[in-house]
Amino acid sequence: xxxxxxxxxxxxxPVRADIPAAPLIGATELERGRDEYLAHLSLERxxxxxxxAGYRRDLDAYIAxxxxxxxxxxxxxxxxxxxxxxxxxxxxxYADTSVSRALSAAKGWHRFLVREGMxxxxxxxxxKLPKTADHLPDYxxxxxxxxxxxxxxxxxxxGARDRAALEVLxxxxxxxxxxxxxTERDLYLDDEFLRVxxxxxxxxxxxxxxxxxxxxxxxLAGPRAELAAHARRGGPAxxxxxxxxxxxxxxxxxxxxxxxxxxxxxxxxxHPHTLRHSFATHMLAGGADLRVxxxxxxxxxxxxxxxxxxxxxxxxxxxxxxxxxxx
Numbered sequence: 107x108x109x110x111x112x113x114x115x116x117x118x119x120p121v122r123a124d125i126p127a128a129p130l131i132g133a134t135e136l137e138r139g140r141d142e143y144l145a146h147l148s149l150e151r152x153x154x155x156x157x158x159a160g161y162r163r164d165l166d167a168y169i170a171x172x173x174x175x176x177x178x179x180x181x182x183x184x185x186x187x188x189x190x191x192x193x194x195x196x197x198x199x200y201a202d203t204s205v206s207r208a209l210s211a212a213k214g215w216h217r218f219l220v221r222e223g224m225x226x227x228x229x230x231x232x233x234k235l236p237k238t239a240d241h242l243p244d245y246x247x248x249x250x251x252x253x254x255x256x257x258x259x260x261x262x263x264x265g266a267r268d269r270a271a272l273e274v275l276x277x278x279x280x281x282x283x284x285x286x287x288x289t290e291r292d293l294y295l296d297d298e299f300l301r302v303x304x305x306x307x308x309x310x311x312x313x314x315x316x317x318x319x320x321x322x323x324x325x326l327a328g329p330r331a332e333l334a335a336h337a338r339r340g341g342p343a344x345x346x347x348x349x350x351x352x353x354x355x356x357x358x359x360x361x362x363x364x365x366x367x368x369x370x371x372x373x374x375x376x377h378p379h380t381l382r383h384s385f386a387t388h389m390l391a392g393g394a395d396l397r398v399x400x401x402x403x404x405x406x407x408x409x410x411x412x413x414x415x416x417x418x419x420x421x422x423x424x425x426x427x428x429x430x431x432x433x
Contacts, residue, residue: 134178135179135180135224136169136172136177136179136180139224139225140165140169140215143165143215143218143219144158144165147161152306152307154283154306157305160207160211161214164208164211165211165212165215168191168208168211168212171191172187175187179225180227181225181227183227183229184229185229185233187229188209188229188230189233191212192205192233195208209233209235212230213230213231213233213235216229243380243413243414244377244383245380245383245384245387246373246380246381250371250373251276251381251384253372253373254368254371254373254376255269255276255317257371262329263328263332263333266321266324266325267333267348267355270321270322270324270347271360271363272363272367272381273317273318273322274322275364275381275385276318276381276384276385277315277316277317277385278302278312278313278314278385278402279312279382279385279402280302281304281305281378282360282361282378282379284302284303285360285378286345286354286355286356286357286360287345288300288302288345289344289346290344290346292346293346295319295323298314298319299312299313300314302404305404306406310404333349334348334352336351337352360378361377361378364376364377364380383414386403386414387414390414396408396411396412399411399414
């Protein structure tokens with residue numbers, strides 16, 4: 107299940123994993139239960155393709171661990187098996203966040219199996235998720251963002267696309283999946299807005315102004331059509347950001363774009379989410395209201411947005427310590 111292929115820009119494109127294929131004849135009860143759960147997450151809870159793919163990876167690892175122990179039925183799983191799985195993840199060097207996510211997937215799966223009558227026992231019910239240390243997101247300084255976006259880009263259709271992608275990621279605070287998902291129907295450039303499809307298929311309107319709007323309009327004025335002209339079977343995608351074959355740019359390709367242009371100005375391993383974090387941090391530092399920022403970022407809970415207030419406080423403390431003579 108799963109797997110990947112290469113897109114026209116060299117990025118790995120995951121095979122759709124939101125709706126699992128029908129279980130193979132002879133599959134164990136664990137594997138059949140996994141497929142039922144993934145289908146439930148996709149069809150009933152309407153989780154995104156990427157989120158369901160993450161659950162699949164964690165459950166695949168968990169089930170592989172159980173099968174190695176000769177366990178093929180959910181009711182054969184004991185609390186000790188679950189604890190040993192967690193211990194094995196830690197021994198293998200996985201971060202606390204990865205361990206917590208894997209255990210959370212297992213807990214949700216076992217709870218689903220009991221609720222659906224596919225199992226009687228819930229071996230993870232009394233196991234608490236491990237506490238993870240608060241992690242403040244990485245973000246760029248304003249000078250770093252300026253160096254990144256004002257550097258010379260290649261005078262090619264791909265260069266115009268790359269500039270627009272980086273400007274929109276930072277200028278609008280988009281997730282990489284939201285950037286790749288933009289279509290012509292989502293552009294309201296005369297009104298300076300984008301319609302964005304976020305997590306859980308929730309729509310929101312995001313302002314686009316200044317250099318982000320200018321870069322996007324420049325890309326749409328000609329370079330995008332040149333990329334679309336390379337499309338073969340089925341014609342070009344309706345996506346805004348296209349690869350060299352006129353098809354939708356993959357998330358992996360956007361990651362590569364960020365790394366490539368970041369490296370050119372001395373920013374190593376630049377991640378698209380770092381630009382989103384930088385947008386939020388700089389907005390708050392500039393006086394933006396927290397509730398407004400929550401709406402722009404598409405956070406369901408304001409507590410998710412509040413982490414950026416901690417980032418800003420950290421910067422304040424650093425500047426205080428550096429400037430105050432008796433700090």
